[in-house]
Structure formats: C-alpha cells, structure tokens
Amino acid sequence: MKITSTLAASALIASTLLAGCATPYQQQPNVQSYPAANTQGYNTQYGVIDSIQSTRAPNNSGPGMGAVVGGVVGGLLGNQVGGGSGRAVATAAGVVGGAVVGNNLEKNNQAPGRELYQIGVRLDNGSFETINEENIGDLRVGNRVRIENGRVYRY
Incomplete structure (x- = not known):
C-alpha cells in the first residue's frame, strides 16, 4: 500500500513538472491588414511576388506518451532500489529521469516538420508581406x- 501511494505521488509530481515545462505552439496570423478603399474584398491586397523560400514548419508536439511511459518505467525501476526514505527518493528520481529519457527518445523518433514556402510579396502600396503556404502551385x-485572407493567388 505504501509503495503504491509513493509511486502514484511520484508519478503525479513528475507529470506536473513536465506539463509545466511545455510551451504550446501558437501559429500567428500571416497577414494583418485593413481594407483599402480600392480593394474588392475585406482582406484583399494586390502586389508582385518578390521572393519564394522553402522552409520547415516546427514540429509542435510537447511531452507525450514517451514521457509518460518513461516516467512509469523509471519509477518502477527506482522503487526497486534502497529501502525506507531512500526508496522514495530513488522512485522520484526514477520517475523524473525516465520521463526525460522517454521524452527525448520520442522527440528523436518523430518525423521532421512539414515543408512550407515563405512567399514575399511587394504590395501596390509599397509595403511588404510574407505569407506561409504549404504549396506554391x-x-x-x-x-x-x-x-x-492570408492566401496568395495569381491575378
């Protein structure tokens, strides 16, 4: 009973610490503009393509199953070491260490981010916009x- 509650407490502490370190990826809007008097749509602008560059989108996955499984396995292994309060410390260290190792393994096995194209457009009003698209066609x-509305079309 004591081992189970210690293991559960260690897993809860480790998952709370790992979740606090996660930073969610939030995509910002690509084009922010106000309608001009001579545009047809609400968010329509006209210009000429100045540059096209290929980039990779970031892989935005945070800690996932690798961290969870690693934390559980690390906690189980740490629980086998020592006795008394040393066992509780070893269990907690195993949970944290296993979660870190599991998260790193998961990150290394994931596919790279998808390919994006950064399209630089010199607008008729003289300003410059950069729009990210998955396909340039x-x-x-x-x-x-x-x-x-944040998409580039031939005109």
Missing part, C-alpha cells in the same frame, strides 16, 4: 498576385 517570382 504555379506561383513564380515576378507574378502579379492578390492576397486574400
């Missing part, structure tokens, strides 16, 4: 385009 540098 038939867009090329020098094309006349319209930007509508």
Whole structure:
C-alpha cells in the first residue's frame, strides 16, 4: 500500500513538472491588414511576388506518451532500489529521469516538420508581406498576385 501511494505521488509530481515545462505552439496570423478603399474584398491586397523560400514548419508536439511511459518505467525501476526514505527518493528520481529519457527518445523518433514556402510579396502600396503556404502551385517570382485572407493567388 505504501509503495503504491509513493509511486502514484511520484508519478503525479513528475507529470506536473513536465506539463509545466511545455510551451504550446501558437501559429500567428500571416497577414494583418485593413481594407483599402480600392480593394474588392475585406482582406484583399494586390502586389508582385518578390521572393519564394522553402522552409520547415516546427514540429509542435510537447511531452507525450514517451514521457509518460518513461516516467512509469523509471519509477518502477527506482522503487526497486534502497529501502525506507531512500526508496522514495530513488522512485522520484526514477520517475523524473525516465520521463526525460522517454521524452527525448520520442522527440528523436518523430518525423521532421512539414515543408512550407515563405512567399514575399511587394504590395501596390509599397509595403511588404510574407505569407506561409504549404504549396506554391504555379506561383513564380515576378507574378502579379492578390492576397486574400492570408492566401496568395495569381491575378
């Protein structure tokens, strides 16, 4: 009974600490503009493509099953060491160490982020916008385009 409650407390502490370290990825809007007097839609702008660059989107996964499984296995192994209060310390250290190792293993085995294209557009009003798209289709540098709701279209 004492071992089970110690193990459960250690797992709870480790998961709380790991969850506190997580930073969620929040994608910011690509285009922020106000409608001009000569535009057709609410969020439509016109310009010419200045540059197109290929990038990788960040892999936004935080601690997942690798950390959980690693914490449980580490806690079980740490519980086998020592006796008395030393066992509780070894269990807690096993939970934390196992969670870190499991999280690192999971991160190393994940596929890289998806490919994105950063499209730089020089707008008719002289400003410059950068829009991220997953597919550029038939867009090329020098094309006349319209930007509508954060997407680039040939015009």
